[in-house]
Amino acid sequence: MAVVTSARAVVRPRRLDRSRAAGVLLVLPSLLYLTLFVFIPVIKAITTSFTVRDRDDAGNYTYRVGLDNYAQLATSETLRANVIFTVLIAVTSVAIVFCIAYVIALALRFGRGPSARFLGRIYIVPLFIPSVIASYAMITFLANHGFVDGILQALGLPDGVFPKIVFDWKGIVITQVWLSLPFMTVLLSSVLLEISDSLIESARDVGASSWQIFRHIVLPLSAPGALIGVTFMFLGVIGGFTVPYLLGPNAPQMLGVSMVYYMTNYFEPYIASTQAVAIFLLSLVAAVYYVRQQFKREVR
Amino acid sequence: MKQWLRSITPLAAVLLVAAACGGGGTPSAGGSSAPSAAEDKELVFYSGGDTNVQDLHQKQIIPAFEKATGIKVTFTFLEHGTGAQGIYDRIKAQSDAGKTQWDIDLWESDTGYYTRPDDLFLQVTDKDIANLGKVPKPTLDFVQNKAVPYRGSSVVLAYNSDKVTNPPQTYDQLLDWIKANPGKFAYNEPSTGGSGDAFVIAMLYKYSDYNKYVSQPFSASNEKDWDAAFAALKGLAPSLYGKGTYPKGNAGTLDLLNRGEIWMGTVWSDQSTQALQAGQLPKTVKITQINPAFNGGAAYIGITKKATHKQAAMKYLNFLLEPAQQSLIVTGAMSGYPGIDWQYMPSDARTRFSGADKEYRLWPGGTYGQDMQRLWHEKVAS
Incomplete structure (x- = not known):
């Protein structure tokens, strides 16, 4: 016994050293990746956003450092409208997805019988459809004189009454909701699965109503996980391109679309970078929240 | 060398180019050292673009x-401009x-x-290439005669002939028609496709002067004329499709025409003609050109300086500009406009674009x- 202990005492520090070196080796690729593809581009975008380009009558450029791009972001009606529009779309889509996904997740968690099982199989479908295809499908489906409008008109709806959904904010929200629903539902389901049946049964035994169980047990216990899902989706919608590009209005534009236009069509990489920083700051709010939640979890 | 060059794939050609550039002007064995004064027996031709361009030449x-x-032609094709900068660097x-x-x-x-400004291309006139006399002068001026326009396409007006019996002849008539038929005209968002740009450019030319933009250097002060044009476009919005809904991409306008949502729109000559031929647009859709025309553009081939x-290169371009070869461009899969003036084209080629077989205006693009x-x-838009 004593021999074993002493042997352990000798071996242990060596093992620790080795595992430390292995740890560094394991972290190195991801650190390298982060540096090359995240840190450097972010720093570059930030420096670019402080570069101001002036143009003379003949079209020659001169460059200087300044805050003009940010001033333009704040004062230009078009750009300001784009920022507000992006936030509104993200908040609306996330709120709607959250409500629907929560109901589906509840049904999957507590529902019994064939309808819950059917729901459990079908809700995942949009996860396997690329956003480009979903967007084009939504256009043909929801356009004026499209599929839905056609059916409603056959049922007696007068021509021209069907609201403008495609090329409008409604089109973006509907498609984002449709695309994000499975992910949010999967996440909420796993959060709800963590709540043990015994907790709910014991509450029921002492006479709690379903509403009371939901209000005082299910909701508080699922809140931290659910908010992480909300954070993820918010980040996804705020930086999205395909859906707002194909289904959105001509103006205002979501930042993802506007950024691409400024970069490739208007040849204004400096304004584009400033918008990128704006997206980055908006995301940062969500990211800080996410990191704090993760930290709390680990402490727990 | 020639056999070998011909058989390699474009990818290998890119590698070759890269290698040539990396070497900083490595002497290449591509050209035989026959003096050009004597009759050329071969020709080295590099090209790029869509596969229909490749098919046309090859x-x-x-x-x-x-x-x-x-004359033996060694033809190397790089799809979609891949490595175009590499070729330029090699020259x-x-x-x-x-x-x-x-x-x-x-x-x-x-x-x-x-x-x-590197000045790598030969300025050519109709003394070098006889058929250049048939090419509209503005398209040659556009490149300072340093390349030969051999095909083109233009934005035209497409309309549903069931609903529109007398299509507008001028831009002003078109504006009147749009106001008289609210919701029945669309042009696509300019950043998403050139046919939408053309409608906007026609408005800029209406309020500015076309001559300020052709073969003139850029001047930001010309853009002062644009305010009135944009105000007019903004004022037009309530009369447009969806009270100012601009479809995305050139195909967006075609889609609206196809679904009968609109009766008229600006489209590309080649894209709409191909769509009509493929049955993707109803036969009732016809195309026409207003006067002065919407803008278009040509595709060019240049002879290196x-x-x-050189003689073989000039011969090839002259051959390409013969009405017989030009007809292949117009009536074939390309559905292109000819490089030479429409008046030299045989009638069967002209009927393909009947109503729109006219010269286009140019747009400098760039800044x-x-x-x-x-x-x-x-x-x-806002």
Whole structure:
């Protein structure tokens, strides 16, 4: 016994050293990746956003450092409208997805019988459809004189009454909701699965109503996980391109679309970078929240 | 060398180019050192673009040219401009090294390359290439005669002939028609496709002066004229499809025409003609051109300044501009406009674009184009 202990005492520090070196080796690729593809581009975008380009009558450029791009972001009606529009779309889509996904997740968690099982199989479908295809499908489906409008008109709806959904904010929200629903539902389901049946049964035994169980047990216990899902989706919608590009209005534009236009069509990489920083700051709010939640979890 | 070059894939060609550039003007064995004064027996032709461009040269023009002249053509094709900059650098490296016989004779690429200050392309006139006399002068001026426009396309007006019996003849008539038929006209968002740009550009030309933009250097002060044009476009919005809904992309306008949502719109000549032929548009859709025309553009081929086979290169371009070859472009899969004036074209080629077989106007693009698209978004869309 004593021999074993002493042997352990000798071996242990060596093992620790080795595992430390292995740890560094394991972290190195991801650190390298982060540096090359995240840190450097972010720093570059930030420096670019402080570069101001002036143009003379003949079209020659001169460059200087300044805050003009940010001033333009704040004062230009078009750009300001784009920022507000992006936030509104993200908040609306996330709120709607959250409500629907929560109901589906509840049904999957507590529902019994064939309808819950059917729901459990079908809700995942949009996860396997690329956003480009979903967007084009939504256009043909929801356009004026499209599929839905056609059916409603056959049922007696007068021509021209069907609201403008495609090329409008409604089109973006509907498609984002449709695309994000499975992910949010999967996440909420796993959060709800963590709540043990015994907790709910014991509450029921002492006479709690379903509403009371939901209000005082299910909701508080699922809140931290659910908010992480909300954070993820918010980040996804705020930086999205395909859906707002194909289904959105001509103006205002979501930042993802506007950024691409400024970069490739208007040849204004400096304004584009400033918008990128704006997206980055908006995301940062969500990211800080996410990191704090993760930290709390680990402490727990 | 020639056999080998012909058999390699475009990918290998890119590697070859990269290798040539990396070497900083490595002497290439591509051109045989026959003096160009004597009859050229071969021709080295680099091209790029869509596969229909490749098919046109490789399957139709080159075999006919080789048969007619006995000149062997070495044709290298790089799809979609991949490596275009590499080819340019390769030509420039030979120029920088002071070589007198460059190994690429003909190069087909984006228009901007031919007029770069490096001055790598030969200025040609109808004394060198007889058929250049048939080419509309503005398209040659556009590249300072340093390349030959051999095909083109233009934005035209497409209309549903069931609903529209007398299509507008001028831009002003078109504006009147739009106001008289609210919701029945659309042009696509300018940044998403050139046919939408053309409608906006026609408005800019209405309130500014076309001559300020053709063969003139950029001047930001010209853009002062644009305010009135954008105000007019903004005022037009309530009469447009969806009270100012601008479809996305050139195909967006075609889609609205196809679904009967609109009766008229601006479209590309080649895209709409191909769609009509493929049955993707109803036969009732017809195209026409207003006067003065919407803008269009040409595709060019340039002869390098110190080409080893200058005579053969000129012969090829002259051959390409013959009405017989030009007809292949118009009636074939390309559905292109001819490089030469429509008046020299046989009638069967003209009927393919009947109503729109007219000369187009030009648009300098570049900085003007970038500003036009941004200002449209700021002043018209919002």
